[in-house]
Amino acid sequence: MSQEGNSSPAWLEELQLSDVLTSDAVRSLHATIEQEWDFLRRSACQTAAGRALWSHAVHDPIAAVLAGESYLRSLYEKMRQDKLNNAQEISGVILAVRTLWFDSRLEAAIDSFVTRPAQVVLLGAGMDARAYRLNCLKESIVFEVDFPELLQVKASLLKEVMVSSKEHQISMRAKSLIRVAADLREGDWIEKLQKSGYLPERQTVWVLEGILYYLPHLLAMQVLEAIAAGCTSTHSVLLADFMNKSSVSLSDSTFQFYSDWPDHLLSSMGYGQVKLSQIGDPDAHFGLLSDSQNLFHKLRRLPRSMEIDPDDGTPCRRLYLVEASN
Numbered sequence: 001m002s003q004e005g006n007s008s009p010a011w012l013e014e015l016q017l018s019d020v021l022t023s024d025a026v027r028s029l030h031a032t033i034e035q036e037w038d039f040l041r042r043s044a045c046q047t048a049a050g051r052a053l054w055s056h057a058v059h060d061p062i063a064a065v066l067a068g069e070s071y072l073r074s075l076y077e078k079m080r081q082d083k084l085n086n087a088q089e090i091s092g093v094i095l096a097v098r099t100l101w102f103d104s105r106l107e108a109a110i111d112s113f114v115t116r117p118a119q120v121v122l123l124g125a126g127m128d129a130r131a132y133r134l135n136c137l138k139e140s141i142v143f144e145v146d147f148p149e150l151l152q153v154k155a156s157l158l159k160e161v162m163v164s165s166k167e168h169q170i171s172m173r174a175k176s177l178i179r180v181a182a183d184l185r186e187g188d189w190i191e192k193l194q195k196s197g198y199l200p201e202r203q204t205v206w207v208l209e210g211i212l213y214y215l216p217h218l219l220a221m222q223v224l225e226a227i228a229a230g231c232t233s234t235h236s237v238l239l240a241d242f243m244n245k246s247s248v249s250l251s252d253s254t255f256q257f258y259s260d261w262p263d264h265l266l267s268s269m270g271y272g273q274v275k276l277s278q279i280g281d282p283d284a285h286f287g288l289l290s291d292s293q294n295l296f297h298k299l300r301r302l303p304r305s306m307e308i309d310p311d312d313g314t315p316c317r318r319l320y321l322v323e324a325s326n
Helices: 024-036 039-053 063-067 069-084 093-112 148-163 189-195 217-230 262-268 295-300
Strands: 118-123 140-146 176-181 204-208 236-243 273-278 319-325
Touching: 024 039, 024 069, 024 148, 039 063, 039 069, 039 093, 039 148, 063 069, 063 148, 093 118, 093 204, 093 236, 093 319, 140 148, 140 189, 148 176, 176 189, 217 236, 217 262, 236 262, 262 273, 262 319, 273 295
Parallel strands: 118 140, 118 204, 140 176, 204 236
Antiparallel strands: 236 319, 273 319
């Protein structure tokens, strides 16, 4: 499902789906998702759809099956219309850039550790498949923390991929993968993580991708503070994305937590080194934002303190990508 330039005739064609994706077993699992999951849980499939349809940039051969037919078709149609209309930003590009930024910073963090094995904790892991696609995890123990029903369906979908003889061979890239059934909205997720084998004294990369802004403010702060408290005794790295206030206002019923200055916030929690990037920065571009007039380049030229674009009166909606270490 690779994509080409705006003029490619491929965008005039129907989306091509694999046999395993259209199998009865996979369709049944995704029917359960549609019927029983709330928006927060289903957002994991939307993320997977973005990774699948930006496959020319993001290598994730499992993403399409994890996303499901419905979310793939919906995003594909948006991307098709954007391409045909020569839009300055193609739907899903922010997700592709975000994924690549997390991939690159995760690899750099692991390379900076002097002891092995490292731990990688994916909070709100959703349909993340990094344990199956990133070679940099070959000496790392990966923990996926999420709702029990989500992890169960995800495991079933992965099983269908594994047994499908028509798919390319999929194998674990991480040293090991441990799924931790826990709800971040409850106070026992750290305890469940430790009972599953997480060692606070071991070097760890904490990955909070696409999760914080779904949480109430108090809860998001508690999660960040719990991670910071556990990072005082050993070298650990936090990777997270933050919406600013204007971005959260896109959907007050969906998004809750925001920070206009997440670099200052994390510094106040004790992190000695904090680096903030915005979509379109040199380390958050990946050749996917070639139009100099696109929204992200425009936002980067405006001061972060500015909430309204003085040229057109639109809100300055930003996504910050932040790396913090102690």
